[in-house]
Amino acid sequence: MLQFILKGILRDKQRSVLPIVVVGLGVMLTTFFYGYLKGVISGMLSSNAKLGSGHLKVMTREYAELEAQSPNDLAILDVPGVLQKLRTFAPDITWVPRTRFGGLLDIPDKNGDTRAQGPVIGIGLDLLSPGSTEVPRMDLKKVTVEGRIPQKPGELLISRDLAKNLHASLGETVTLISSTAGGSMAIHNFVVVGFTHFGMGPLDRNLILADLSDVQYALNMENASGEILGFMDSGYFDRDAAEAEITRFKQTELSSLLVMHSLADSQGIGDYLDMVDVYVWMDLGGMILLMTVVLWNSALMAGLRRYGEIGIRLAMGESKGELLRWLLYEAAVIGLIGATLGACAGMGINYYLQEVGIDISEMMKGSTVIMPPVLRARVLPEGFFVGFLPGLCAIVLGTALAGIGIYKRNTASLFKELEV
Amino acid sequence: MENGLIIELKGVSKSFAIGGGREFLALKGIDLEIHQGEFTGLVGPSGSGKTTLLNLMGALDNATEGSVRVLGRNVESFSHTEAAHFRKESIGFIFQSFNLLPVYTVFENVEFPLLVAGVAAEERKKTVTQALEWVGLLDKMYSRPTQLSGGESQRVAVARAIVKKPRIILADEPTANLDAENSHNILRTMVKLNQQLGTTFVFSTHDQKVIDYLRRKITLVDGRLFKDEALTPKLAGNDK
Numbered sequence: 001m002l003q004f005i006l007k008g009i010l011r012d013k014q015r016s017v018l019p020i021v022v023v024g025l026g027v028m029l030t031t032f033f034y035g036y037l038k039g040v041i042s043g044m045l046s047s048n049a050k051l052g053s054g055h056l057k058v059m060t061r062e063y064a065e066l067e068a069q070s071p072n073d074l075a076i077l078d079v080p081g082v083l084q085k086l087r088t089f090a091p092d093i094t095w096v097p098r099t100r101f102g103g104l105l106d107i108p109d110k111n112g113d114t115r116a117q118g119p120v121i122g123i124g125l126d127l128l129s130p131g132s133t134e135v136p137r138m139d140l141k142k143v144t145v146e147g148r149i150p151q152k153p154g155e156l157l158i159s160r161d162l163a164k165n166l167h168a169s170l171g172e173t174v175t176l177i178s179s180t181a182g183g184s185m186a187i188h189n190f191v192v193v194g195f196t197h198f199g200m201g202p203l204d205r206n207l208i209l210a211d212l213s214d215v216q217y218a219l220n221m222e223n224a225s226g227e228i229l230g231f232m233d234s235g236y237f238d239r240d241a242a243e244a245e246i247t248r249f250k251q252t253e254l255s256s257l258l259v260m261h262s263l264a265d266s267q268g269i270g271d272y273l274d275m276v277d278v279y280v281w282m283d284l285g286g287m288i289l290l291m292t293v294v295l296w297n298s299a300l301m302a303g304l305r306r307y308g309e310i311g312i313r314l315a316m317g318e319s320k321g322e323l324l325r326w327l328l329y330e331a332a333v334i335g336l337i338g339a340t341l342g343a344c345a346g347m348g349i350n351y352y353l354q355e356v357g358i359d360i361s362e363m364m365k366g367s368t369v370i371m372p373p374v375l376r377a378r379v380l381p382e383g384f385f386v387g388f389l390p391g392l393c394a395i396v397l398g399t400a401l402a403g404i405g406i407y408k409r410n411t412a413s414l415f416k417e418l419e420v
Numbered sequence: 421m422e423n424g425l426i427i428e429l430k431g432v433s434k435s436f437a438i439g440g441g442r443e444f445l446a447l448k449g450i451d452l453e454i455h456q457g458e459f460t461g462l463v464g465p466s467g468s469g470k471t472t473l474l475n476l477m478g479a480l481d482n483a484t485e486g487s488v489r490v491l492g493r494n495v496e497s498f499s500h501t502e503a504a505h506f507r508k509e510s511i512g513f514i515f516q517s518f519n520l521l522p523v524y525t526v527f528e529n530v531e532f533p534l535l536v537a538g539v540a541a542e543e544r545k546k547t548v549t550q551a552l553e554w555v556g557l558l559d560k561m562y563s564r565p566t567q568l569s570g571g572e573s574q575r576v577a578v579a580r581a582i583v584k585k586p587r588i589i590l591a592d593e594p595t596a597n598l599d600a601e602n603s604h605n606i607l608r609t610m611v612k613l614n615q616q617l618g619t620t621f622v623f624s625t626h627d628q629k630v631i632d633y634l635r636r637k638i639t640l641v642d643g644r645l646f647k648d649e650a651l652t653p654k655l656a657g658n659d660k
Contacts, residue, residue: 004528004535011523312519315480316533316580317508319501411503412481 005330009337014305016334018298023338023391024345026291031346031387032377033283039354039378041276045237045263047372050137051123051203053266054229055237056093056245058086063226064259070100072181075224076258082228085254090245092233094133097225099124099215103178103186105158105208107166116166120158122176122208124215124225128153137231140196140209146170147194150211156190157209160197168192176208180220188218199361199373230260237263239273288390288397295398299331303402310406315414324403331399332392339391343384353377426587426620427454427477432486434472434643446472448643450486454622456587459614459653461623461631464640470624471592473640477622478511478590479503491587508537512581512619514591518573520565520580526552527561530579537584551583554616555609571602575609582613592624600629607633611653 009016049055059067063074076082079097086095101122109115125134127150135141140149145160147170156176158168168174172192180186190210198204216222230245232238242262249260264270303310313323354377361373434447447469454460454477462470475481476488480503482496489495491510498506507513520529530551534544552558555575565573574594581589591610595603611633614621623630631637632654639647 001535004524004532007528008523015523308517308519309521312513312515312521313532313536314504315478315507315513315515316536317504317506317511318536319504321501322504322536411500412475414475414480 001326001329002333005326005333009330009334015302015330016337019295019331019334019395020338020341022291022294022298023335023395024342026287026394027339027342027387027391028346028349029387030284030287030390031343031383032349034280034386035346035350035379035383036353036377037276037280038380038383039350039376041273042236042378043372043374043376045269046235047200048266048269049229049231049237049263050139051198051200053261053263053269054096054227055232055263056230056242057261057263057266058082058095058228058230058249058254058258059226059261060257061259064261070102070226072099072101072219072221072224072226073183075099075181075221075226076228077224079223079225079228082254082258085252086228086230089249089252089254090230093230093245094233095228095230096126096134097212097228099212099219099221099224099226101178101215101219101226103176105162105166105168106175106177107168107172108175116168118162118166118206120162120176120206120208122178122210122215124210124212127209127211128213133231138209143196143198144194145197147192150193150209153211153214154190155193155210155214157194157196158192159204159207160195161204162206162208163192163195170194176218178219181224182220184220186219188214190214200371239264239270284386284390288394291391291394292398292401295331295395296401297398299327299399299402300405303405310409311414314406314409314411320406320409324400324406327399327403327406328396331395335392335395338395339388342391343388346387347379347384350377350379350383354379424456425453426456426491427452427622428487428489429453429473429476429483430487430489432476432483432488434469434476434481435484446643447476447483450643450645452638452645452648454620456620457614457618458636459611459621459634460636460638461625461634462638462640463626463631464646465626467642468640469643470640472643474590474592474622474624477588478513479506508533508584510586510588512584512586512589514574514577514581514589514594516593516596518565518570518577518597520573520576522565525562525564526557526568526576529565529576530583533580533584539584547583548579551579554582554613555579569602570598571605574598574602574606578606578609578613582617582619585617586619588620588622590622590624593627594623595625595627595630603627603629 060074060076063071083095103120104117105120106114107116126132127134135149144157150157170192173189174192176188176190178186246260246262249255264273310323357374357376359374429450429452432447432450435443435445438444462473464470476483477490479495479498487494527548530548531544534547552561555578557572557575560572595606598606607630610621613619634651635653637649637651
């Protein structure tokens with residue numbers, strides 16, 4: 001029977017081409033949209049994770065309550081001890097301490113007086129220890145567009161835009177004016193060794209990066225750090241896995257002093273992800289509905305065109321149920337062809353956009369949102385089925401709806417109907 | 421060749437609603453018996469009830485009154501599925517238009533009823549080849565319907581009707597779309613099948629060429645059986 005159906009489909013272009021094109025296009029768009037959306041979201045999450053929140057973040061309870069203010073007076077003490085416990089608790093997650101801080105960067109003239117001054121946001125992170133994971137994670141080799149990455153204590157990276165605004169140059173000594181963990185004024189000199197450009201508005205305006213030990217020294221918080229970030233080995237944020245780790249963490253002794261948050265908990269990202277999920281399913285539902293209506297119409301037209309064939313087959317003794325089953329098999333075969341082609345095309349486009357991406361760095365210059373400068377799609381195994389299955393369902397559903405007409409055929413009028 | 425009773429109609433009437441609560445009586449009290457191996461024609465003017473009668477014999481419709489027994493079974497008690505199964509097993513149809521499936525070859529068109537009946541591939545091949553041999557179209561088995569003449573198309577339709585070796589073939593104006601030569605060819609083929617296989621043929625026709633081959637002519641007028649006469653065929657299967 002399959003051979004017979006295939007022959008019919010291959011020989012009768014009117015029977016197959018339009019439905020294959022409709023299913024193929026629908027599936028391609030759905031697969032592409034899904035992969036693109038997932039890619040963009042992943043990119044955004046990845047940027048937020050790398051530059052701000054990690055996939056998981058451990059803080060003191062008090063720090064967590066005032067997290068937006070980066071209250072380093074409420075930082076985690078005995079960071080080496082906590083890190084050791086966290087690495088035992090979840091060895092497949094990379095744990096790194098970071099300290100965020102704010103302050104003023106003062107550029108002195110040759111007399112030591114202020115030549116320029118501006119507000120900065122700073123991140124203290126491990127730049128100097130051998131095998132530091134932070135340098136590749138932050139892609140510092142690439143984003144350091146002038147100069148070099150710090151190689152010894154007392155060296156500083158500042159954003160290129162900030163350097164431009166403050167007329168700072170490489171090799172120049174600058175002064176960070178901030179507050180210590182104890183609340184007193186902190187003044188510390190750094191040598192600017194590199195300029196960074198992340199292609200993300202908020203980071204390119206006034207970001208400074210220094211080794212964590214320098215920041216600990218400058219802010220008088222030895223062995224302490226505002227946050228310890230956890231990064232999943234896959235490089236992608238897995239919300240369910242993160243929630244599971246948090247649940248597990250709550251059962252450890254660490255949880256008496258510390259709290260663990262996931263990336264989804266920060267800056268409304270969880271709500272955003274929920275909203276994206278809703279949009280994805282709405283899109284899929286809309287796509288199925290649209291394809292079903294078009295394919296229903298196409299199946300109705302095919303039914304009219306094949307009126308004689310259906311009549312003769314009813315006369316020859318096929319029951320209406322058998323005939324409808326045949327048409328559904330036929331639709332399934334057409335759907336399989338169209339959906340496979342569409343899903344492959346969608347995955348192909350996604351692969352291209354995953355490798356090449358769309359550069360939006362120019363558009364994001366003035367933005368306050370942390371977005372990756374290059375939007376990339378993501379090729380995911382489920383992406384194939386997200387388009388494929390709805391495409392298949394749509395054509396079978398459309399044919400089933402059109403097939404209701406078979407049940408309205410009156411066999412008593414077949415002789416008359418088949419006269420012409 | 422003619423022997424057992426295979427179609428029996430007793431007091432059969434058939435009416436159709438024509439709107440406004442009125443009914444049109446297409447058949448009125450038909451009593452009729454047809455035996456195995458007959459070559460019978462239902463003859464009469466348009467609207468006399470020929471096709472309605474074929475519908476009842478072919479389990480395509482139910483009588484309003486009376487009983488219709490075909491091959492010993494009461495067809496009006498059939499459900500839709502039972503009627504379809506009965507047609508698939510026991511009855512072949514030939515239509516005025518050939519109604520071949522245009523995307524399939526001659527072989528595949530003839531093979532189709534066997535495929536639907538679930539016959540195995542080897543058996544199908546053997547049987548289809550035999551059927552095409554009967555109708556003299558072995559050399560056209562790979563042609564498409566669009567490559568055939570009207571006469572050849574109708575011979576394919578005949579092969580399709582006989583391939584499952586039904587005991588009854590119902591043919592509605594089978595020569596209406598054929599010229600004289602092709603009409604005679606197709607009728608000679610049918611006579612040959614009737615004689616060699618014992619298949620019962622029931623025609624609905626007002627074509628004199630068909631009537632010339634009949635051994636029994638049943639004339640219907642206004643839904644009533646007007647005349648039932650045995651004929652000596654003017655043209656036998658091998659004659660022109």
